[in-house]
Each structure stands twice: as C-alpha cells, then as structure tokens.
Amino acid sequence: MTGPRVLIVDDQELIRTGFRLILTARGIEVAGEAADGAAAVEAERRLRPDVILMDIRMPGMDGIEAAKRILARSADCRILMLTTFDLDRYVYAALAAGASGFLLKDVTADHLAAAVRLVGTGDALLAPSITRRLVQRFAADGGTPAVHRDLSVLTPRELEVLTLMGRGLSNAELAGSLTLSEATVKTHVARIFSKLDLRDRAQAVVVAYETGLVTPSG
Numbered sequence: 001m002t003g004p005r006v007l008i009v010d011d012q013e014l015i016r017t018g019f020r021l022i023l024t025a026r027g028i029e030v031a032g033e034a035a036d037g038a039a040a041v042e043a044e045r046r047l048r049p050d051v052i053l054m055d056i057r058m059p060g061m062d063g064i065e066a067a068k069r070i071l072a073r074s075a076d077c078r079i080l081m082l083t084t085f086d087l088d089r090y091v092y093a094a095l096a097a098g099a100s101g102f103l104l105k106d107v108t109a110d111h112l113a114a115a116v117r118l119v120g121t122g123d124a125l126l127a128p129s130i131t132r133r134l135v136q137r138f139a140a141d142g143g144t145p146a147v148h149r150d151l152s153v154l155t156p157r158e159l160e161v162l163t164l165m166g167r168g169l170s171n172a173e174l175a176g177s178l179t180l181s182e183a184t185v186k187t188h189v190a191r192i193f194s195k196l197d198l199r200d201r202a203q204a205v206v207v208a209y210e211t212g213l214v215t216p217s218g
Helices: 013-025 037-047 063-073 089-097 109-120 128-138 156-166 171-178 182-196 201-210
Strands: 006-009 030-034 051-055 078-083 101-104
Touching: 006 013, 006 037, 013 030, 013 109, 030 037, 037 051, 037 063, 051 063, 051 109, 063 078, 063 089, 078 089, 078 109, 089 101, 089 201, 101 109, 156 171, 156 182, 156 201, 171 182, 182 201
Parallel strands: 006 030, 006 051, 051 078, 078 101
Antiparallel strands: none
C-alpha cells in the first residue's frame, strides 16, 4: 500500500464499507473505522492515521467536536469532512476548526482517492467557488469568530496575496494577477501560513473573511 493511512468515520456502516472498498482498491491503506466522534478521537489516538474522513453529523459527539479534539492533540493529522449538502452550515465551522476541506458523500470513487492523496501531502482540498460561498454565507452569522489573527504581522504584498486567496484564487491565478512567478507566490503563501499559524489554504480563506480583509461583496 502507498499513500496516506486513512481513518473512516461515519455513523452509517454502508458508507464506511463503501469508502473502504474504494480506497483499498486504489492502493490506499485504511487503518480503521469509527461510528461516531468519540470513537474517532480514541481511534486516532490509537492508530495515528495521516488522513481522517469525518462525517459532520453523527449522534453523540459530532464530527466538528471530534475534529477540534483531534487537531488540538495531533497537529499533523489532516481531516476531510463528509457532508450531504455543499452548503451545509457546519462545513464552515469545520474549516474554521482546522479541517483541510470537505467532500460530498456522493463523491466519485476516483475523486475520493485523489482527495485523500492530496490532503495527505499537506495541501488543502479547496474548491474555491464552493468555499467562498460557504464563507460568505456563514462568516457573518452573528456568532463568535472561530479564528482570530493579527494581520499587522504581514507585509503589504502578503496582505495582497491573502486577500486574493480569500477570493478563491489559485496559485497560478495569483501569479497572473500579481505578475509574479508561481514559485514566488508559493513563498508568499508559505510565509503567510507561518506568520498567522495557519494549517492550509482552507483556514486562510476563513481568516480573510473573519478579519474583514475580504467581505461577501468584495
């Protein structure tokens, strides 16, 4: 087996079984399964997977609480949230909590495997248009912001890069917009992550909105 070791968390046995079959058939090791958030926290502690496929809505401890507990202890673990609706309000909370992206449960087999491999490399699974809609819809819902960051540590160029990331631009699009090489853009992105203590692009989008750097209309 090659690639990341995966823990599958879903309260539906059929979903877990299906995902296990899909991943193992594509050479990805499934380290274990769990049926709820509490079991996921324990399984992560025991199995130390690289990637967790985590259902958002489960009885007892839900996926968001489980993700918070796991990421507080295991910063290198990557979590992909599973949801039935692409505008599920809980997806935004999951991204703010540190999840590296989300997948719809009706994802194709090849997309599932590709997504697991992608986040296993430390990247974020981010469909910019969907993520932007999520953040626009739920960032200003009246709750307490999930992420607080001091943007004064960023240079003017880094602020510019973060703004464009918040608007959903990829590195290639950033390079074109700013007339920079992709390598230079990647350096700016890495510095932003380091200065703001961000895990990946998903949290960068959240920060851009929650600090007001990007607004739903902008």
